[in-house]
Amino acid sequence: MNTDIHRLLDDAFAGVEMTPAAQDLKEEIRANIAAQVDELVAAGASAAEAAQRAIAELGDVRTLLDDEPAEAVRSLGWEALTARNRVRPKPGFVVRTVLLSLLATAALVGILLVVLLVHPAAPLAVAALGAVVAIALGIVTADALLQETTTNHPLPAARAIGFGLATGGTLLALGLGGGFALALDQLWLVSLAAVLLAGSLALFSYLGATQTNRHKAWTRGAITQMPPNRFETDPESAARFGIYTAVIWFLTLAAIVVLVFTVGWWWAPVAFVGGLAAMMLLLARMLFAPRSGDRR
Amino acid sequence: MNDDAFSADLLRGHTDTIVLGMLRGGDRYGFEIYKTIRDATGGDHEIKEATLYATYRRLEKDGLVESYWGDETQGGRRKYYRITDAGRAVYRRNVAAWVATRRVIDTLLDAKD
Numbered sequence: 001m002n003t004d005i006h007r008l009l010d011d012a013f014a015g016v017e018m019t020p021a022a023q024d025l026k027e028e029i030r031a032n033i034a035a036q037v038d039e040l041v042a043a044g045a046s047a048a049e050a051a052q053r054a055i056a057e058l059g060d061v062r063t064l065l066d067d068e069p070a071e072a073v074r075s076l077g078w079e080a081l082t083a084r085n086r087v088r089p090k091p092g093f094v095v096r097t098v099l100l101s102l103l104a105t106a107a108l109v110g111i112l113l114v115v116l117l118v119h120p121a122a123p124l125a126v127a128a129l130g131a132v133v134a135i136a137l138g139i140v141t142a143d144a145l146l147q148e149t150t151t152n153h154p155l156p157a158a159r160a161i162g163f164g165l166a167t168g169g170t171l172l173a174l175g176l177g178g179g180f181a182l183a184l185d186q187l188w189l190v191s192l193a194a195v196l197l198a199g200s201l202a203l204f205s206y207l208g209a210t211q212t213n214r215h216k217a218w219t220r221g222a223i224t225q226m227p228p229n230r231f232e233t234d235p236e237s238a239a240r241f242g243i244y245t246a247v248i249w250f251l252t253l254a255a256i257v258v259l260v261f262t263v264g265w266w267w268a269p270v271a272f273v274g275g276l277a278a279m280m281l282l283l284a285r286m287l288f289a290p291r292s293g294d295r296r
Numbered sequence: 297m298n299d300d301a302f303s304a305d306l307l308r309g310h311t312d313t314i315v316l317g318m319l320r321g322g323d324r325y326g327f328e329i330y331k332t333i334r335d336a337t338g339g340d341h342e343i344k345e346a347t348l349y350a351t352y353r354r355l356e357k358d359g360l361v362e363s364y365w366g367d368e369t370q371g372g373r374r375k376y377y378r379i380t381d382a383g384r385a386v387y388r389r390n391v392a393a394w395v396a397t398r399r400v401i402d403t404l405l406d407a408k409d
Binding site: 024025027028029030031032033034035036039057058059060063064148152153154155156159211212213214215216217220 | 325326327328330331344345346349350353357358359360362365366368372373374375378379380381382383384385386
């Protein structure tokens with residue numbers, strides 16, 4: 001091991017305040033210099049000479065550590081920055097999304113009608129309509145991820161298509177599972193659903209594990225300029241919100257159970273809608289209400 | 297000597313894009329990137345290492361690359377850089393801008409290959 005590198009590197013960083021960033025840079029340079037010295041030595045230079053040359057080429061390390069202040073971010077608020085960087089959605093994308101969402105909604109209504117009105121049960125019709133929903137929403141997902149937005153860069157095409165496939169696969173698995181619920185002798189439906197679901201979950205996990213940043217550079221400094229919301233400035237109300245949430249859903253679940261065993265299962269969604277409404281009201285009251293201390 | 301300075305300036309103006317393009321093929325550490333650029337230019341007008349360190353810091357601050365330490369035991373741990381989705385998008389945009397600009401400059405300078 002060439003010890004000259006360490007001595008010369010210490011000399012180069014002499015007098016530099018050892019912040020974590022400076023320490024980081026020093027370690028990075030150390031490994032790079034070591035590789036460069038190996039190359040120079042292989043080309044015939046002596047170890048000491050090679051280390052000298054590699055460090056000399058580096059120049060003054062202090063210039064590498066001067067961080068220019070993000071002036072634009074500090075002088076402008078979040079709203080001004082958003083307006084300046086605004087990206088309008090492409091009309092074609094909006095039209096495609098609306099049409100595909102309408103198609104998916106129509107197919108969902110179709111599923112409901114088939115389940116309620118068609119006797120004997122038609123599992124294949126449910127599965128086919130489920131496939132329409134899955135394909136439409138899968139395309140909507142991939143399409144949305146391929147769009148540049150005000151805060152995000154578009155995803156690379158392969159990853160966007162991956163997310164679309166995983167979404168479509170999950171929804172199709174749900175559709176096939178629904179078909180199976182109508183005809184319990186059609187085992188192939190549930191087998192196919194299980195395979196699809198496992199594949200989609202695997203794809204989702206892969207995409208999640210390999211996900212990297214897609215936010216635009218301007219958002220990174222500007223995030224500190226975002227107007228703070230109540231839960232950040234007042235953690236106690238955030239804790240209260242959590243407890244209220246648990247209470248609301250516990251009561252909703254209890255109401256669903258009571259309704260199912262007294263008046264019938266088709267009343268269960270009523271309790272669910274009630275719980276959701278209570279939840280939204282709570283959120284509006286707690287997150288966006290003026291603080292009591294603001295008005296004297 | 298003069299054309300050297302001219303082309304070195306041109307090259308330096310695209311350091312960010314060059315580094316992003318290099319990381320598209322896989323994660324690399326500083327000296328690897330430096331060497332690839334030096335070899336590609338035939339060693340005539342290389343991009344200085346100091347310029348590259350500034351580039352890495354800027355790219356990382358903007359979220360276009362991520363860094364992580366390798367697990368080498370000899371000669372110090374290497375800091376590897378990985379391109380992000382944002383980095384890929386910026387790379388594509390910069391290459392498109394370069395292709396368009398090159399055409400304009402070729403026309404203006406009346407350059408023929």
